[in-house]
Amino acid sequence: MMSAFVVEDHTINLILGYVAWRAQVGRHVPGLRSLGYDGTRPADMERLGNAMFALNVAAVEARYGTGEARTFRPLDYQPETILAVDGKPPTLEQISDALGSWHYQCAEGTVPDEPLWQTFSALKPVLEAEAEAEVVSRAKTDREAAELRRQALVAKGKPLFETAVPPWAKAVIIAHQEIDKCDSQSDYYATADGDWHILGWSKHTRDLFSEMRKAAARFEPTAHLGPGKDRWTSRVVVGRDFQDNGAYYGAGQPSHWHGELYPNGRAPEFPTEAEARAYIRQAGEPAPVIFSGQTTPFRWEIDRHSIEHREKYSMGAGYYLKASGTYSTGWKVEKETLGAYGIERLYEAFGAGRVHLGQPRQAAMPTDQTAIRAEIARLTAENARLRGGTS
DSSP: OOOOOOOOHHHHHHHHHHHHHHHHTTOOOTTTGGGTOOTTOHHHHHHHHHHHHHHHHHHHHHHHOTTOGGGTSOSOOOOOOOOOBTTBOOOHHHHHHHHHHHHHHTOSTTGGGSHHHHHHHHHHHHHHHHHHHHHHHHHHHHHHHHHHHHHHHHHHHHHHHHHHSOTTOOEEEEEEEEEEOOBGGGTBOOEEEOOOEEEEEESSOOOOHHHHHHHHTTSGGGGGGSTTOOEEEEEEEESSOEEETTEEEOTTOBOSSOGGGSGGGSOOEESSHHHHHHHHHHHOOOOOEEETTEEEOEEEEEEEEOSEEEEOSTTOOEEEEESSOTTSSEEEEEEEESSSTTHHHHHHHHHHTOBOOOSOOOOOOOSSHHHHHHHHHHHHHHHHHHHHTOO
16 A cells, blocks of 8 residues: 655755756756756746645645645755765765656645656666666775775785795684675575685695684784684573473473573673682572572573584584684684685785784704894894784
């Protein structure tokens, strides 16, 4: 069932701006000048805006009754040819949406028989096609600009990487944020990969979680994946088996009756067991509940879920640290073998300053004092260069 309302001034004024722009570049809206509206004349644009507003009011009153339009908003329309929004030209998509809104809200009573409504009705699909083409063009431009930025970071970061990588390094430990892009309705499961951050070098290619955890602790967003960290959940569970109204509840099942003990109504999760136990001490013991005349006890229970993912199988994601599921949004720490694959992403990370190495381990230092001083000077320059982000 259709409904109608009186649109905002801004909606009509966006359309006026588009009409004026077309006229300025010699593309007058077909049919408007024959109705007495020339887009190059401000006075005509003011009359056009008032005429569009009047049609909208007439449509609303055709649906709801005479005088009802003013119940939606004051009938004090102020025409203004809008050529910029927040300092930028409005997009064709914004203008198309405005025209679509006004056109729909005017489709009542005899308004669709009006030549002005029909003129804009003919313009509507033309503008929609222009808006779609603009969106495609803008997306292409954005992708091209992003690629140029990426190439610049790669060029900047390559010499930084080549200077910083130890001669003994065979792999690098990286962190990046994964973004959930799943669509269960279409059976599509995937994540988008965020920017790489460099956490540490490795002398080998073995996947050791202890090594990944140590590196994760160097970077604040992944500190929750560091040594001794996991997912510890404090929850209230049934203390013993019981039946109530024909339903059976077993000991250890999560309680549905102690939501007040949880923040936001959900069992809280912590990175360490100590924090989970501290929360229990603060919350206090869960109260017993009477079911069918019998008092049933409840107790706290702590569940541990490892953040160490072992998925070295077909369609698996390998060995990695993550405090959530494979396809969920969250930070991920993993190891990448140094080689051709992903090398530009490492250059890009160095170019962008996304490096969190801490104190690197060095190869055996030379014993000659002159060579030692030269090595110290080289390392000092490397550190200064990395901190400054310059090549």
